[in-house]
Amino acid sequence: MTTGPLGQGFANGVGLGIAERWLRAHFSADVCDHHTYVVAGDGCLEEGISHEAASLAGHLRLGRLVYVYDDNHITIDGPTELALNDNVAERFDAYGWSVDDIGDVANDLDTLEAALLRARAEEERPSLIVLRSHIGYPAPDLTDSSKAHGDPFSDEETAKTKELLGLPVDETFWCPRTSWPCNRSTVPRGRALRSEWAARLDAWTATCPVRGRARRSRVTGMGGGTPRFAPSDGPMATRKAIKVCLDATHDGLPGLMPGSADLTGNTGMALAGALAQSVEDPGAAWSTTASAKHAMGAVMTGMADHGGTLPVGGTFFVFSDYMRGAVRVAALSGAHVVYSWTHDSIGLGQDGPTHQPVEQLAAIRAMPGLRVIRPADANETAQAWRIGRRTRRPHRARPVPPGPACSRVHRRPRPRGRAPRRLRTRRPGRRAGPGDLLATGSEVPLCVDAARLLAEAGTRTRIVSLPSWELFAEQGDGYRAEVLTRASPCCRSRPPPPSVGSGTPTTPSASTTSGRPPRARW
Numbered sequence: 331m332t333t334g335p336l337g338q339g340f341a342n343g344v345g346l347g348i349a350e351r352w353l354r355a356h357f358s359a360d361v362c363d364h365h366t367y368v369v370a371g372d373g374c375l376e377e378g379i380s381h382e383a384a385s386l387a388g389h390l391r392l393g394r395l396v397y398v399y400d401d402n403h404i405t406i407d408g409p410t411e412l413a414l415n416d417n418v419a420e421r422f423d424a425y426g427w428s429v430d431d432i433g434d435v436a437n438d439l440d441t442l443e444a445a446l447l448r449a450r451a452e453e454e455r456p457s458l459i460v461l462r463s464h465i466g467y468p469a470p471d472l473t474d475s476s477k478a479h480g481d482p483f484s485d486e487e488t489a490k491t492k493e494l495l496g497l498p499v500d501e502t503f504w505c506p507r508t509s510w511p512c513n514r515s516t517v518p519r520g521r522a523l524r525s526e527w528a529a530r531l532d533a534w535t536a537t538c539p540v541r542g543r544a545r546r547s548r549v550t551g552m553g554g555g556t557p558r559f560a561p562s563d564g565p566m567a568t569r570k571a572i573k574v575c576l577d578a579t580h581d582g583l584p585g586l587m588p589g590s591a592d593l594t595g596n597t598g599m600a601l602a603g604a605l606a607q608s609v610e611d612p613g614a615a616w617s618t619t620a621s622a623k624h625a626m627g628a629v630m631t632g633m634a635d636h637g638g639t640l641p642v643g644g645t646f647f648v649f650s651d652y653m654r655g656a657v658r659v660a661a662l663s664g665a666h667v668v669y670s671w672t673h674d675s676i677g678l679g680q681d682g683p684t685h686q687p688v689e690q691l692a693a694i695r696a697m698p699g700l701r702v703i704r705p706a707d708a709n710e711t712a713q714a715w716r717i718g719r720r721t722r723r724p725h726r727a728r729p730v731p732p733g734p735a736c737s738r739v740h741r742r743p744r745p746r747g748r749a750p751r752r753l754r755t756r757r758p759g760r761r762a763g764p765g766d767l768l769a770t771g772s773e774v775p776l777c778v779d780a781a782r783l784l785a786e787a788g789t790r791t792r793i794v795s796l797p798s799w800e801l802f803a804e805q806g807d808g809y810r811a812e813v814l815t816r817a818s819p820c821c822r823s824r825p826p827p828p829s830v831g832s833g834t835p836t837t838p839s840a841s842t843t844s845g846r847p848p849r850a851r852w
């Protein structure tokens with residue numbers, strides 16, 4: 331993985347380590363057995379997310395993590411000493427890492443190799459190799475200069491640097507022939523290792539057809555059924571419904587790993603009977619990150635990109651702000667993760683304005699590549715989970731991380747015999763008029779109440795539940811016209827192009843209804 335925002339990769343690495351250990355615990359080292367290597371700079375270690383993730387990795391004693399800290403004392407603004415004076419080695423020692431401060435040896439390959447081998451041999455703790463290095467080395471004017479970070483080298487500086495390195499000054503993209511054999515020998519070595527591993531994996535898969543399907547889907551397991559809720563089940567908050575859904579699917583989806591940042595019960599992430607991930611129980615399903623939401627987001631992305639696990643992370647919707655940097659990377663990179671953000675109604679007031687999500691829904695809907703589903707009741711929650719756990723979508727090259735937002739408000743499931751396969755309206759037969767109301771989530775029942783009052787005052791109003799703008803925008807013109815009038819802005823828009831980055835329907839265009847009954851597609 332590579333990332334742009336500093337610190338994300340650091341925490342992604344911890345997610346890779348968690349997934350590797352979880353799969354090894356479940357399926358033996360024959361199938362999953364590798365180290366995770368991370369190169370991190372000063373900026374990565376300065377960002378708060380790396381502190382959160384390092385603490386978690388130390389706590390979980392992820393012994394297969396090997397991090398190299400490129401300790402060059404330089405960031406964009408200048409020397410790190412401008413703002414940083416902590417002792418990284420002691421800090422990581424306190425987190426429970428094995429720290430190897432090997433000094434100013436960035437060009438001493440034997441010493442580097444010895445340090446990497448020592449780190450690989452450490453199974454009990456994650457390893458940090460602190461490597462003092464010099465940015466821009468050996469450029470005469472730019473070594474140890476922050477200008478070496480981003481400014482292009484002048485032709486003169488480039489020529490002098492090449493001379494010092496013993497490289498031909500006039501050649502560009504030149505590579506010494508002596509390095510070719512070493513470089514090329516990695517190909518047969520890697521090929522042999524890979525085919526050995528593939529043979530072990532085939533043997534493992536052959537013993538069980540479910541494993542074969544799981545392997546193809548990249549997430550361990552197939553997911554089982556989707557629960558259906560009846561009005562007789564009584565009022566149920568969607569955050570409770572999501573827990574019922576997770577419990578219902580877990581048997582068929584052993585790779586499911588829900589977790590939260592210290593709000594597990596509140597957000598419905600408490601899988602029945604699941605123990606917390608720990609050193610003693612590395613195969614446990616429940617992963618908690620203490621109250622470290624930003625790291626949780628990035629760890630989830632690492633787990634998803636590793637494959638084999640499906641991370642589901644819960645917290646209060648207002649605190650999605652704390653995860654936002656990680657959510658954005660997941661959305662842009664198409665990681666298969668599911669966020670369960672509960673307590674999403676602005677009608678939630680007990681904890682005061684700090685806990686009230688006011689602008690979060692608009693902000694999260696504006697994020698490219700994120701599919702937001704805001705279920706209005708338990709059945710819509712079940713559908714949100716069905717969509718969220720699916721690993722691949724046929725009409726998109728990459729899965730988009732769905733982010734159901736679930737409410738704590740208790741709502742009675744709407745009278746529906748079977749789970750909805752399409753966006754349904756309250757009165758499907760009627761065409762919407764100017765007085766129609768589009769609503770999502772816990773505002774749907776509120777609008778129904780409002781419509782009742784309006785009806786008493788002589789104004790007929792139809793309510794449309796629109797759990798996901800993105801999914802609705804992907805439907806055909808006919809279906810959208812069936813749900814809404816042509817006058818509606820949502821109806822007049824065209825679906826966005828089928829690529830990551832599309833979102834809110836905004837581009838107006840004429841809509842047409844086909845002769846055939848329209849079908850929702852997702």
Ligand SMILES: Cc1ncc(C[n+]2csc(CCOP(=O)(O)OP(=O)(O)O)c2C)c(N)n1
Binds near residue numbers: 335337372
């Ligand atoms: C979250 C975030 N903030 C700011 C930046 C812009 N940025 C890119 S590199 C960098 C400094 C990196 O310093 P360091 O990690 O020490 O790398 P070095 O210059 O030593 O290669 C900054 C601030 C970014 N990519 N991500």
Ligand SMILES: [Mg+2]
Binds near residue numbers: 371373
């Ligand atoms: Mg640096």
